[in-house]
Amino acid sequence: MWFFTQEEKDLQRLCKDFASKELAPFAEMHDEKESFNLAAFKKMGELGVLGITADPEYGGAGMGAVAATIVMEEFGKACAGSTLSYLAHSILCVNNIQNNGSAEQKAKYLPKLISGEHVGCMGMSEPEYGSDAVGIQTKATKNADGTFSINGAKMWITNAQYADVAYVYTRTGAEKKNLSTFIVEKGTPGFSVGKPIHKMGMRSSPTGELVFENAKVESSQLVGNVGDSVYHMMKNLDIERITISGISLGIAQACVEQCVKYSGERKQFGKHIGSYQLIQKMLAEMATETEMMRSFLYTTAKKYDMGERGPSMAAQVKLALPKMATKIALDAIQLHGGYGYSREFPLERMMRDNKLNEIGAGTNEVMIMIIAKNLLKGLES
Secondary structure, eight states: OTTOOHHHHHHHHHHHHHIIIIIGGGHHHHHHHTOOOHHHHHHHHHHTOTTTTSOGGGTOOOOOHHHHHHHHHHHHHHOHHHHHHHHIIIIIIIHHHHHHSOHHHHHHHHHHHHHTSSOEEEEOOBTTBSSOGGGOOOEEEEOTTSOEEEEEEEEEEETTTTOSEEEEEEEOSSSTTOEEEEEEETTOTTEEEOOOOOOSSOTTSOEEEEEEEEEEEOGGGEESSTTOHHHHHHHHHHHHHHHHHHHHHHHHHHHHHHHHHHHTTOEETTEEGGGSHHHHHHHHHHHHHHHHHHHHHHHHHHHHHTTOOOHHHHHHHHHHHHHHHHHHHHHHHHHHTHHHHSTTSTHHHHHHHHHHHTTTTSOHHHHHHHHHHHHTTTSOO
């Protein structure tokens, strides 16, 4: 983008090179085996991107939403599943602790999360509460000795099986918005990980269930004050929705590049298929749609970094980009014909992976509700 700083341009080149060497060559294997590229994740710590938005004091890069989105796009082109795990760690766990944790919590947890020594996750969704995030029922009860006991379960948690640290939302009062957050460590008595969840796409991103059975945590693991967490939750959802859209942009760009390459190689009726006007129309539309996605996404990320924020802004980009990327991926499969539908080419994986982006961080339908509510907020019911 024309407004990228030199630092952001350098980051883009660095991430593109890393993705081509550490993610792309292993994407198909990890998708097929439903395995996690832990080696690449550890190297992301050496690369300096696991704390992309965190303070340099703790080893972070001290950058913003634009920079985080650059990482998502470049990594997403190569392996969307690994990128989703990166997002869950860097945005859902690290960024939340950075923005909401105490000085003591940041000093305790961020250095190892940012270096890659520890893996992080976030526990929000539950078996009966997905889109209705503030309706969660996992409870934290204060004990006589000042500690808290957590009971309940979290579902569809990215990085669950590998997480050393979980940023967990709980209910601490009868009112719907009385939610509180705790940083729960692996090995805490009463805290366990359920069976892995097998998925249609993003198969190289481990997903599981977090189970709490009288899991006892110290008061020092409470983030902020009791009842603070709805504000924390909504604030972090904005940057999550912007950055997850970066994965969709990466997928769309990868589809365009694959189609251009294939159109110059594949012959039908004695000519390269790129010489046929119908193929040219498909390529032109896919490339144009991808550039529209890029401009919308990075403009929104830039506004976020400049302090212009709000749920509708993030919801609009989250609604538009994943839907468009799915369309582009389907068009790319169609252009490749039988090869596109086979696992011989990466397009079917890209389409499967991107579908998650229309569900995670808020479904398309929830994004529509948010946008419409803000448009119509002046009307009487």
